[in-house]
Amino acid sequence: MSATGFAAHSANDPLQHFAFERRTPRSDDVVIDILYCGVCHTDLHLARNHGGFTAYPIVPGHEVIGRVRQVGENVTRFKAGMMVGVGCMVDSCQHCQPCLKGWEQDCAEGSTFTYNSVDRHDGSITYGGYSDVIVVRDKFVLSVPDGLDPAGAAPLLCAGITTWSPLLHWNVGAGTKVAVIGLGGLGHMALKLANALGAEVTLFTRSAGKEHDAGRLGADHVVLSSDPEQMKAVAGRFDVIVDTVPYDHDVNPYMPTLALEGVLVLIGYMGPLGTPVNAGSVVRGRRAISGSFIGGVRETQQMLDFCGEHGIVSDVEIIPVEKIDEAYERMLRSDVKYRFVIDMASLKNARQQV
Known part of the structure; x- marks a missing residue:
């Protein structure tokens, strides 16, 4: 599946437009058109290879809000047009003790993270939410309550x-x-x-x-x-x-x-x-x-439902995708109140400028 996004190709180069292929959707997958993606400090650290384990090119982003485009034949919880979210993980083994407790982030066999991780089924590298579309196993897709501002809801998926x-x-x-x-x-x-x-x-x-x-x-x-x-x-x-x-x-x-x-x-x-x-x-x-390290899928859905009931979203500054490197520099100076969120509609303009 053809996709486009913004990627870092080395620790020193600015992020730039990147065309790539998403995996072919499986029977339990949800295809999501991305509307907004939050910007986390982890994105900066991995884009700049601060931990020494970044696989380039890397498409960051694990605070994803979008609409369902299509679902696999075995998916029953989601339908086209629904507003959904994707957080820091897109898969886990589902049978170890942490997974059975709902703590997929501590999966004994290793969680599959939304980007810079290895797909446990086909060995491909995962790409994140600084992009126009994402394919995610349905168990790791979250329902976004009606009435929540989608841009403000994006950082809820991590922060x-x-x-x-x-x-x-x-x-x-x-x-x-x-x-x-x-x-x-x-x-x-x-x-x-x-x-x-x-x-x-x-x-x-x-x-x-x-x-x-x-x-x-x-x-x-x-x-x-x-x-x-x-x-x-x-x-x-x-x-x-x-x-x-x-x-x-x-x-x-x-x-x-x-x-x-x-x-x-x-x-x-x-x-x-x-x-x-x-x-x-x-x-x-x-x-x-x-x-405490992020949280499990069940907890995340509970948190989203609670935020829906209480009208809670993050305080955000919305930016176009081409401003991402500037946002990283401002994050290092703590010059944001309190999260950057990328409007992925800006990706179309960025693509036209390439």
Whole structure:
């Protein structure tokens, strides 16, 4: 199936127009015409080969919103014309313990990710959502509730589920005190979701002047984490802290702010922590440090349904696809509130300019 998109061909070259072939649809596949695709930090990291495992050419994008074009003969949940989404995964083994629990992201045989991954059936490389069409196994296609803005819904497929999953796992709801570290793409979704779940929500930030935006997004309080007196004032307060910081940082200052049996959940950073954690801050008070990686398909559909009920979408800046490299540079400067989303209709103009 002929497709067109924007791809990186090396770690140093700008992304450019790329014509390629999608796989022939199988009996359980859904063919989706892409309307919008969110831009994630992971896209930048993989396009620039920061992890050292990018297979070029790479078509990034795993926050996909589109309409069903056609379905395979064994597909019953979707019909042509339906608004649907595709997140970070497009397949998994479906029989290991994590998959059976609905945690396909932790598939013991390895998840098939939406791009820069190997199709488990034919060995081809997967290409992502910076494109006009995508072919996805029906089990990994998500229904988008009526009424959700499709552009604002795109980042829910990554930023939304990445923050929803730990909130769900740690039973956040009315009466829970939640803190969020960092106000970026992940942090702003954590504020919105925790607030909608009924929690009392606090933002930890190192930058002053974020009270207005934090309040608009759902925070009840803002604590300047670089101020020892403000940190001391919230000692023993939080049941759950969602840490969205995407780089190495010291988590020790936050541990004393956890309540008895409280937990700090890492969701933004997956590397080694340079500053060792003081074990005493964990042992005393039965506190814990946990982690969470995106979320399963069932959780993602639950999150979309919840967002539909509460009218929650991401705060986005819509860009044409030819501005993607500029968007990457702005992401590195944290110059976006709070997610870029590509209007894939712009791909037609970009194609005409080639």
